[in-house]
Structures are given as structure tokens and as C-alpha cells.
Amino acid sequence: MTINPDQPLKFSPLHRLQWEEAQQKFVILYPEGMVELNLSSAEILKLCDGAHNLGQIVSELEQKFAASGLTNDITAFLDIALKNGWIQQP
């Protein structure tokens, strides 16, 4: 299972992405479990909204953080997210 760069990415309806005030962190919530996210992972997941594909996520984040060469890191994280079922592709 790897990311198809042409298709949009969507956050899984069976999980919830949420800001936790007490932890000062974004977390993914799912049945009886929770994953704590660092800021960059949360930024990537927020763009998995069913409208952006891989390239669009990369360019949007590179612009936002005035950085370049983020493709590999973002792809690696999205692969993990897909394997864990946090995101989906049609």
C-alpha cells in the first residue's frame, strides 16, 4: 500500500483529528486509542481533506513554511498514515 500521487487524500471517517488543549498537541483518536502528533504531521493531515493530492500538499506546505525539498518527508509520513488507516484514497 503506497500513496498514489494522482489521487486526492482524505482523512479517514473512522478516526478523529483533534487539538488537545491539555496536551498542547494534535491527536488522532480512534476506538480505544490515541496517537499524539507533532506539529508538522498535523499540518500534513489537515490537508488530507479530499481535495488535495500529494503534489498539492507538498507545494502548499513548502509555501506555508517557506521551505523546499519536503517531498520525501511528506511522502514517508503519508505512507505511514495510509498503512495505519488514518487516511484514505478513493
Added chain:
Amino acid sequence: MAGSNNLKITPPRWLLAELTYACPLQCPYCSNPVDYSNYPSELSTEDWKRVLSEARKMGAVQLGFSGGEPLTRKDLAELVRHARGLGYYSNLITSGYGMTEEKIVELKEAGLDHIQVSIQASTQELNDHIAGTASFEHKKKVAHLVKKHGYPMVLCVVIHRENIHQMPEILAMAEELGADYLELANTQYYGWAHMNRDLLMPTKEQFEQAEAIAQAFKEKVAGKMKIYYVVPDYYENRPKACMNGWGTTFLTIAPDGMALPCHEARVLPGLDCPNVRDSSIERIWNESKAFNFFRGDDWMKEPCRSCDEKHKDHGGCRCQAYLLSGDMYAADPVCSKSPDHHLIDEAIASARNSALTADEKPLIFRNSKNSRQLA
């Protein structure tokens, strides 16, 4: 007080709300106290709302509505709605008994995130025998409805000697029902299960065979279904890290409002567990004797005190140490370094003997009559 005073206290993350001890089923491994009939009083809706609000404010985010059977509470949807408003992730832990499609829809609208349905076996005959109530067909229907309405679903099957041979069929059933997660919970021997241990504990061979089947299945369904496997700790040589460390993560509130660091902790003597009717969650968590009792490791005796693994398992389960050895400060007898480890070997031998001789002793089912007799 045994707990250490200068310890950094982490806030609760998990709130287990045991709404009621009432349950139409009678599972002989039920995790409710054997003497549950002594605690018939239940918190009011307003009390529960306050508990949810206070625990959320401290940082609790995962919320389990359990019991007994939480569906017997008329205010369940109201509590779910309150929880959603606070930002909890709400899990409903149900036998499915008494669930209807309208209720599933109503709870979804109220903001329920997940439903865990338990099934006792893969056949009607065995399910209905273990549950003590005809419920198999209804449970399967409920599982289908849970998926139909878009919930993530955990299917929970408690594993013991009566159903362990059904492992392949249980796995097939989970697939057929569309479970997103399958919890294969090897029986933990507390309370009712402890009383029935000779009849419930599988032999080592049975357990190893079942585990291999489950493992192969796990690989087959990777990406589609996740397996939560609760190990049978009697066949391990290190104990489980009970509750992730006492008073670090989990807060259980019993139906009568008693706040417990672990849902078994009522059995431990001298803990004086506090009641949410008398104080706030914050005071209970930070200041009460019970929640500080086994925090940190100052309370430990040998062999745990000088053990280099004590940060991994915290000496194991306090309730199991007490239940088996009579000493709640002792190492969990599951540990091979424990001087009481022979108790585990003896329990295994006794259950094995019972399995091989086709023990005629009946299972003791969890119901009010038995509870009153045993209390």
C-alpha cells in the same frame, strides 16, 4: 500511605464510566465485582455530567461507557451528547443486548464515536450458554447495524477453554460482520473469572494453537482489520504493566460513584477509595490516598524493589498480587522472579487436571442471586 510524595503526577487520559452493574447477561468471566449486588446505588445524570466535565478539564480524552450493560441507563444518549460537547472520544462498550436501530441512530446523532460489541462464541448454542441468555442472533444483527450506520466497530470476544477451539470460526465471523477491530481478550482471572478459573483456563497447547491461528489471520487481514490481542498472563513469565502505572493514565468510576485507579481495585484492603459524590475529580486524582497508594515505586518490596525491569511493568498487577498471594505489595505472581510464582504453576496444573478429567463442577454465572450468595 505507601505512595511517594515528590512524584510528578500526570493527568488522566482515559475515563472509564461504569454506568451501571445491571446487565441482562450472565457471563461467568464478568469483570464486575463478585459482590456487585452490594452496590445497587447509581449516580444521577447530573453527577455523571459533572464527572465528565471535571475529568475532561484535567485532560481525559478517551471515554468508555461501560457497565454492566450501559444500554440499561435511560440517560445514555444525554451523557453521550454532554461528552461530545466536551470533546471526548466516546466508546460504548456493550453486549448489544437491548440495542435497536433507532438507538444506534440516536446515539450517533448525540455524538457517539465508536461501538464495541461483545460476542461470546461463534455458534448460537455456545454464545447463549456462556451469556446465560439467548442473544446470539440479536448480537449479530446489532453488529451489522453498527456498521450500516458508519461507526467504527470493535468486536470483542473473550477467550477461554469453552470457546478457544472456535478460533477459526470466530475470526471468520469477525470478517463477515465487518469488524474494523477484533479484540481477542484472553480471560483475565479476577472476580467471577477467578472463581471459575479451573473451568475457563485453556491448556497451554490450546492457547498456543489458537494464538498461531490468530497470528496468521492478523497477517492476512492487515490493512483491513486490526487485532487487539490481550495475552493470557498466566502463560507469560513477566506480568502486564498494569494500568500503564497506577494513577498515571486510567480513572474508573464505578456505578455507585466510587473512583478506582483500576476497575478491580475495590478488592484491595485499606485503600479507602474516594467517591465522586464527596469530592472533585481533581482532588481525587491528585490528593486521595487510593490514587497515591501505588504511584511510583516507593511501595515496592523485593524482588521488585531492586529489579532493573521495574519501570517496564511496575511490579505487575496489585489486584492479582493480592488475589493470589494475599499481599498487595508483593510482586505479581505471574513474574518468574516472584517467590509466589508456584501459585501460577499450581493454577495451571489444576485447570489442566479439570480439563482432562472432564470436571463436572458447574460454571458459576454472574447474576444477582449468585452475587448475593457470594457477597
